[in-house]
Amino acid sequence: METEERNVSERENQDLLVLKQVYKNYGKVEALKGVSIVAKKGECLVILGPSGAGKTTTLKIIAGLEDVKSGEIYFKNRLLNNLEPKERNVAMVFETYALYPHISVFDNLASSLYALKMEEEKITERVREIAMMLGIYPFLNRRPGFLSGGQRQRVALGRALIKPVDLYLMDEPIAHLDAKLRYQMIGEFKHLQETLKISIIYVTHDWREAMSLGNHIVVLNQGKVEQYGTKEDIFRKPRNTFVAQMIGDPPMNLLSGRIETEGGRSVFKTGKIAFTLKETLAQGERILGIRSSKIRLAATSGNNTLSAEVYSCGKHGMNTVVSMKVGEEIFKTEFRGNQRFEIGQKISIQLDFAGACIFNEDRELIRVLGE
Amino acid sequence: MEKLVLENVYKNYGEVEAVKDLSFSVNDKEFLTIVGPSGCGKSSTLRMIAGLEVISSGNIYLDRQKINSIRARDRDIALAFESYALYPHLTAYKNLAFPLQTKKTSKKEIAEQVESTMALLHLEKYQNMKPGALSGGQQQRISLGRALIRQASIYLLDEPLSHLDAQERVDLRVQLQRIQKLNELTFILVTHDQLEALAMSDRILVMHEGRLQQLGTPEDLYDNPANLFVADFIGEPPMNFAHGTLARSTGGRLAVRCEEKVFDLPQRLISGKDLSRHLNEKVVMGVRPEYIHLCQKTRSGAIPGSVYSYEDLGEIGYLMAVCNSEKFLIEVESGYQYKIHEEVFFCFDEMHICLFSEENGERIL
Numbered sequence: 064m065e066t067e068e069r070n071v072s073e074r075e076n077q078d079l080l081v082l083k084q085v086y087k088n089y090g091k092v093e094a095l096k097g098v099s100i101v102a103k104k105g106e107c108l109v110i111l112g113p114s115g116a117g118k119t120t121t122l123k124i125i126a127g128l129e130d131v132k133s134g135e136i137y138f139k140n141r142l143l144n145n146l147e148p149k150e151r152n153v154a155m156v157f158e159t160y161a162l163y164p165h166i167s168v169f170d171n172l173a174s175s176l177y178a179l180k181m182e183e184e185k186i187t188e189r190v191r192e193i194a195m196m197l198g199i200y201p202f203l204n205r206r207p208g209f210l211s212g213g214q215r216q217r218v219a220l221g222r223a224l225i226k227p228v229d230l231y232l233m234d235e236p237i238a239h240l241d242a243k244l245r246y247q248m249i250g251e252f253k254h255l256q257e258t259l260k261i262s263i264i265y266v267t268h269d270w271r272e273a274m275s276l277g278n279h280i281v282v283l284n285q286g287k288v289e290q291y292g293t294k295e296d297i298f299r300k301p302r303n304t305f306v307a308q309m310i311g312d313p314p315m316n317l318l319s320g321r322i323e324t325e326g327g328r329s330v331f332k333t334g335k336i337a338f339t340l341k342e343t344l345a346q347g348e349r350i351l352g353i354r355s356s357k358i359r360l361a362a363t364s365g366n367n368t369l370s371a372e373v374y375s376c377g378k379h380g381m382n383t384v385v386s387m388k389v390g391e392e393i394f395k396t397e398f399r400g401n402q403r404f405e406i407g408q409k410i411s412i413q414l415d416f417a418g419a420c421i422f423n424e425d426r427e428l429i430r431v432l433g434e
Numbered sequence: 435m436e437k438l439v440l441e442n443v444y445k446n447y448g449e450v451e452a453v454k455d456l457s458f459s460v461n462d463k464e465f466l467t468i469v470g471p472s473g474c475g476k477s478s479t480l481r482m483i484a485g486l487e488v489i490s491s492g493n494i495y496l497d498r499q500k501i502n503s504i505r506a507r508d509r510d511i512a513l514a515f516e517s518y519a520l521y522p523h524l525t526a527y528k529n530l531a532f533p534l535q536t537k538k539t540s541k542k543e544i545a546e547q548v549e550s551t552m553a554l555l556h557l558e559k560y561q562n563m564k565p566g567a568l569s570g571g572q573q574q575r576i577s578l579g580r581a582l583i584r585q586a587s588i589y590l591l592d593e594p595l596s597h598l599d600a601q602e603r604v605d606l607r608v609q610l611q612r613i614q615k616l617n618e619l620t621f622i623l624v625t626h627d628q629l630e631a632l633a634m635s636d637r638i639l640v641m642h643e644g645r646l647q648q649l650g651t652p653e654d655l656y657d658n659p660a661n662l663f664v665a666d667f668i669g670e671p672p673m674n675f676a677h678g679t680l681a682r683s684t685g686g687r688l689a690v691r692c693e694e695k696v697f698d699l700p701q702r703l704i705s706g707k708d709l710s711r712h713l714n715e716k717v718v719m720g721v722r723p724e725y726i727h728l729c730q731k732t733r734s735g736a737i738p739g740s741v742y743s744y745e746d747l748g749e750i751g752y753l754m755a756v757c758n759s760e761k762f763l764i765e766v767e768s769g770y771q772y773k774i775h776e777e778v779f780f781c782f783d784e785m786h787i788c789l790f791s792e793e794n795g796e797r798i799l
Contacts, residue, residue: 275745298748377633378652
């Protein structure tokens with residue numbers, strides 16, 4: 064009995080921040096409509112969604128910069144709703160990096176530590192540690208105006224991370240960087256988070272950042288949680304077509320059709336095409352979702368093959384990216400290596416159903432095939 | 435057939451040389467993209483072709499006719515610029531119809547053309563709205579439509595997708611390529627976005643500091659960059675670079691020495707090439723993340739590294755490994771959770787190692 068109680072309390076301690084049914088209105092506009100999420104200690108929780116989803120609003124509510132209309136916020140099991148921002152022990156980095164232009168990088172980094180009345184020696188050590196980690200050590204004596212955009216961003220990140228707090232809140236912290244620097248920063252960021260085991264809530268519209276950094280991901284859309292789960296679940300078991308298409312490039316391809324039973328077996332039918340499935344599924348209107356990697360060029364037509372017409376063709380990294388017309392739908396896929404297709408060219412493709420998703424007419428997931 | 439030819443074109447703004455000795459030609463029915471960072475001279479080049487800027491020296495030929503001194507409006511060229519320059523008092527529909535009306539096309543024809551162009555650019559919903567009521571992305575599509583609806587010898591598009599959101603941009607890349615190919619038009623598009631250039635173009639011209647760096651197919655640029663600038667500019671995630679010295683390893687083979695680590699250059703790669711004049715020179719070795727593979731410790735030439743970070747993207751992952759002080763980004767299959775500081779071994783795809791001179795960035799291998 065005793066051990067069980069302890070286990071329960073340990074588990075609860077893992078939940079650093081809990082949002083329960085949070086609603087937020089701006090005038091008549093409902094920005095959040097019952098958002099419930101959990102951020103665990105030592106993890107990075109990513110809030111992913113398109114613009115207008117309510118991502119930043121959620122973050123501001125956690126920071127205490129916005130009030131809620133209803134709902135509860137627990138931080139370390141303590142109700143947070145009525146605590147002032149400064150009492151919350153969270154640090155926030157917004158997309159716009161506000162640095163003091165008239166003081167050095169060192170002082171920019173140290174400013175929040177001065178405010179904590181920390182010893183001089185400790186401050187110097189902490190600044191050096193953070194600056195080394197972010198690769199801005201050589202610039203400590205410069206003023207922000209003499210740094211590149213990427214370096215400034217790293218200083219801003221450093222300023223947020225230098226303050227020892229329980230939870231870091233980050234709103235699109237690297238969205239301003241050019242693409243190359245972003246790759247580098249994601250690696251640095253990931254290294255930092257895992258080494259220091261800090262707890263972060265990270266807001267982004269970029270699925271790649273979400274998958275790279277998140278242990279858990281919450282997909283937000285129009286003020287509602289579409290799915291909350293581990294990043295593996297979000298990728299492999301998207302709860303609906305919105306989540307399915309939010310993650311991945313090219314996004315998951317969707318094919319509308321219906322499942323019928325023929326001779327005791329389930330068949331997915333669309334137009335003149337019929338695929339016999341290994342699984343037995345209920346009949347009805349369905350959507351088949353299949354990722355680009357499961358579409359291959361077929362030498363001959365046969366089982367699970369489809370004829371397609373090339374719609375456009377280009378290059379993406381070392382891959383060839385091809386849009387093609389399959390029945391009435393446009394499929395988008397990438398093939399490895401250099402290949403050239405003409406617009407209008409007829410090709411045969413083969414679908415590998417392992418991992419394919421079946422959605423119902425409400426676009427909700429009912430089955431992942433081959434699992 | 436050559437549609438447009440630039441011959442030793444220069445553009446000076448006072449003391450500043452914005453475009454330096456630029457020569458290239460665009461083929462009929464070709465989709466050529468000029469790409470480079472801001473300030474590289476790409477927009478100046480387009481404006482000279484359009485006739486909006488006077489060229490400082492050199493020649494420009496369109497359909498074999500020299501057009502240096504022909505006024506912009508007399509050149510048979512359609513333009514779409516990053517700034518939309520729409521008629522604020524006209525609806526989206528009328529903005530598109532406007533260039534046709536001046537050419538005395540019948541009403542029915544105008545309607546057909548406007549409607550089909552609107553459909554291609556997904557603008558049907560906005561046809562009765564005025565520009566002021568539309569978002570930047572929507573205005574930009576109208577401006578693009580207004581250029582494409584004209585009959586012209588060549589179409590010049592300056593950052594035509596820059597104000598669109600990510601999904602719209604990807605959709606419109608596809609539509610732009612289809613419009614160009616299906617109507618057999620000649621396009622010159624300017625962008626700073628190399629992904630966009632790779633996705634749409636027949637050929638790409640890379641500019642930097644006013645000069646042409648490389649002109650080639652997307653495949654050329656990706657696999658055979660002419661210099662360090664192109665290698666670094668094209669590709670996302672970017673190419674890995676290791677700085678070192680070209681030296682002979684103990685076995686007498688050519689190698690790149692980076693601090694204590696020596697990377698042997700594969701025999702297959704260097705056979706038939708004389709690199710002796712570069713011996714002891716500072717070099718930069720470049721390998722793309724897709725051309726680095728994890729391997730067994732026992733494999734000859736296996737490079738030891740330690741995991742710095744690992745990102746799993748669902749189907750592939752990016753592993754950052756540290757070897758000496760260099761970091762290498764490696765594309766791997768997802769599925770295994772690499773731990774920070776874990777030991778890994780990797781090797782380079784032999785035929786995809788690039789070597790550049792550190793001094794001038796020229797490709798030497």
